[in-house]
Amino acid sequence: MTQKLTRGVHHVGLTVPDLDQARAFFCGVLGFDEVGGVPSYPAIFVSDGAILLTLWRAADPDTARAFDRRANIGLHHLSLAVADDDALDALWAKxxxxxxxxxxxxxxxxxxxxxxxxxxxxxPGGIRIEFATPFA
Incomplete structure (x- = not known):
């Protein structure tokens, strides 16, 4: 067996058009904690305790182009885990x-x-996110 050289995801960096809007969604809606940032970049770090996301503001949000998952190479979507069907249904409602x-x-x-x-x-801002129950 080949030894694995990595150990899961350290963090995921996402470029967003508006940091306040992204913060409001991840922290206000999903309940993530803001755990740091780099004001000069500008970026914030948010976490749900299992994953760390770096949210970077696009240099020029007005001219930035949205990612087209069918035409571009890159992140197709981010999938976040939920505990079970009840948690998925509650999250869907919210x-x-x-x-x-x-x-x-x-x-x-x-x-x-x-x-x-x-x-x-x-x-908000256009990034595609999936929420999924554990594999069964």
Whole structure:
């Protein structure tokens, strides 16, 4: 067996058009904690205790282009884990009611016959995020 050279995700960096908007979503809606930042970049660090996200503000948000997951190489989406079906349903109720969230795919089985459920949204600022129950 080959020794693995990595040990999971250290952090994920996401470029956002508006740090205050991103902070409000991750901290206010999802309950993440703001755990640091670099005002001169500018960036903030947020965490749910299991993952650390670096949210960087685009240098020129007015001219920045949104990522097209079907045409560009890069992050297709970020998938965040939830504990179970009840947690997924509660999160869906909260997130789908947010006025700046765009629903990409409502809650459903991840694939036919799977007990794993998920949904996908575009958060304020346009980044695509998936929320999923554990693999079953």
């Amino acid at each position: 997130v789908s009611a947010h006025p700046q969230v765009v629903v990409d795919a409502p809650p459903s089985a991840m694939r036919p016959g799977s007990a794993t459920r998920h949904f996908l949204i575009f958060i």
